[in-house]
Amino acid sequence: ENGAGKTTLLKILCGLTSPSFGDLKINGLNYKENGNQIKEIIGVSADENVS
Numbered sequence: 001e002n003g004a005g006k007t008t009l010l011k012i013l014c015g016l017t018s019p020s021f022g023d024l025k026i027n028g029l030n031y032k033e034n035g036n037q038i039k040e041i042i043g044v045s046a047d048e049n050v051s
Contacts, residue, residue: 009024010044012024012031013031013038013039013042019031026038026041026042027041
């Protein structure tokens, strides 16, 4: 709701969309070069039940 990009980030990490500009880095790893490695080290915790 606040436009921080949470949903967009999850869509990128799931492969549903690509960044339109800039770089996505997690723990210093570039997502374009290390996407699979990044997916191995992150997790998601939903605030509500997801079905």
